[in-house]
Amino acid sequence: MASPVSYAALAGSAHPHPQEHTKLRPTDAGEQLTVTLMLRRKPGHVKLKPEAMVADSKARPSRDAFAATRGADPSELEKVVAAVKAADLDVLEADAARRSVVVRGSAATINKAFKIQLNDYKYEHGTYRSHDGAVNLPSDVAPYVEAVVGLTNRKVRAKHFSTASAARRRGQLDPLNTKPLTPAQVATLYDFPPGDGAGQTIGLYEMETGDGPAGYAISDIRATMTALGNLPLPKIVDVAIDGTGNSEQSDGETGLDITVAAAIAPKATIAVYFAGAETQNMIHALQKMIHPKGSDPVPSVISISYGWGADDIGLSDSFSESEWNQFTQLFEDAATNKITVFVSSGDSGAFVESNTQAQVSYPGSDVWVTSCGGTSIGNVNGSSFDEWVWNDVGAAGPGATGGGVSARFGLPDYQANAGVPVRNSTRTPGRGVPDIAGNASENSGYLQVINGRRPESVGGTSAVAPLYAGLMARINANNKSPAGYLNTTLYKLASSAFRDVVGAAGPANNSFNRVSGYPAGAGWDACTGLGSVNGQALQAALAALAASAPATS
Secondary structure, three states: OOOOOOEEEOOOOOOOOOOOOEEEEEOOOOOEEEEEEEEOOOOOOOOOOHHHOOOOOOOOOOHHHHHHHHOOOHHHHHHHHHHHHHOOOEEEEEEOOOOEEEEEEEHHHHHHHHOOOEEEEEEOOEEEEEEOOOOEEEOOOHHHEEEEEOOOOOOOOOEEOOEEOOOOOOOOOOOOOOOOOOHHHHHHHOOOOOOOOOOOEEEEEEEOEOOEOOOOOHHHHHHHHHHOOOOOOOEEEEEEEOOEOOOOOOOOHHHHHHHHHHHHOOOOEEEEEEEOOOHHHHHHHHHHHHOOOOOOOOOOEEEEOEEOOEOOOOOOOOOOHHHHHHHHHHHHHHHHOOOEEEEEOOOEOOOOOOOOOOOOEOOOOOOOOEEEEEEEEEEEEOOEEEEEEOEEEEOOEEEEOOOEEOOOOOOOHHHOOOOOOOOOOOOOOOOEEOOEEEEOOHHHOEEEOOOOOOOEEEEOHHHHHHHHHHHHHHHHHHHOOOOOOOHHHHOOOOHHHEEOOOOOOOOOEOOEOOEOOOEOOOOOEOOOEOOEEOHHHHHHHHHHHHHHOOOOO
8 A cells, every 4th residue: 555645835835815805615626727836946056146147248048058057956847747747637848947847637636736625715806716725745845846826816906007198288297398209219318329129039028907908909009100200010929828818909008018119129029928917827928038948039128017016025915925936036037047127116106005105016126127217308408308206197197106115125235335215114124116217207208009099198117118128129239148137237337327317306206195205316216216227328338347257168
């Protein structure tokens, strides 16, 4: 007789359920589930800090080279595959670089395999499936697994960061003569280097929100490129994630991301990844962007214009702690693979979820991404212009640059001398948000055609991430090597590489919705970070770093 299998609880795998969520019944035993097991990195791997990632002339590591140093141990992967097969689960994929094993089976089989009880729950947005308590794994493979994703299918209430108007009107707290601009105009004002991004791929992360699925109509993209200065239609590649593809109905966000990035880097390939709103969908999208294989696009730059909620520890009900850890590890993987990741910091100032305390939005607060705040531009006269902290009112309503101090991530070494304040509410230190900023006000925004309507001005920090993604595509093409992770370099650059946005004249802080924010001032601040980027200076700095890096054998 075979010995009984012993099990161990997986740390951080309990999924939060708010008190107002009601357990209805056990999940139907025959319901089919797809679940992803995320494995640890190979034992003995070198633990990385952001400061270890600097620009150089090295090429992106091959997929096999990454897997050999930063992926899952092949023998551990094999043992996990054997364990789930022994539990009568079908293995759909086992990938050392992605550190994951994707399995499928009935709810009854899943319950038995992980020693849990799946239940259906009711909440204000409908019903979902989840479990109480920890996930359990056979003791002999439990040390290899860091997360089990997909058991809970409650949709993340993500927000896309763009403010689209039905008709533009004069905003408050903007410079004189503020009016819609084109990305090309802003690129000139920010002294972007010439270039077209040829040979580069920009990955755009798009996902379902409470407003519906992500998508675009090609007719809207074509009309928008015309409105932005008779620009050519970009090369767009749609990438479906877990069966979710382009809805073909313009949502406002997706088109903005495509057209702004393409206006700056017209010869780059724009790869658009469409994800659902479940945590597993989100992780699979990032895996495909960061660890492509086969015929997948290979981005050198990623732009994310979404917020997944506040990053407070223990207060978010979107992810288990083990899932939080996997997101940040994937962004670390992007840095290792020489992929630059830009993320919008948010469009509601210091207000994210709490009506009483300042918060920052994730993933813009992750230490492995470059967080993008917002400004408003006006009074343009040739190469001169005024640039203020974005905190104004447009036709779509009020908006303000996200920014503050993270509750989840400690102060990174690269910000040690930046003057990051303590967090407003707790007086504790943390990672400062954002790192840089750019044109975001709806009133100085970019014309967009949405669902065949006349062009309208659209803004938000979601216009900043693709703008700088386009810049990095230019720089990577011009410097003939991917720059990868930027933050360490940004904080070492002289102040002449940025346009400091100090708050006077203009909004003095990012307070919003009666939540007290952070003041703007000289140098780094929690409204606009280091300021808007001088593109020529950044390109020169990255080229110099690459040239001075030690040669590799």
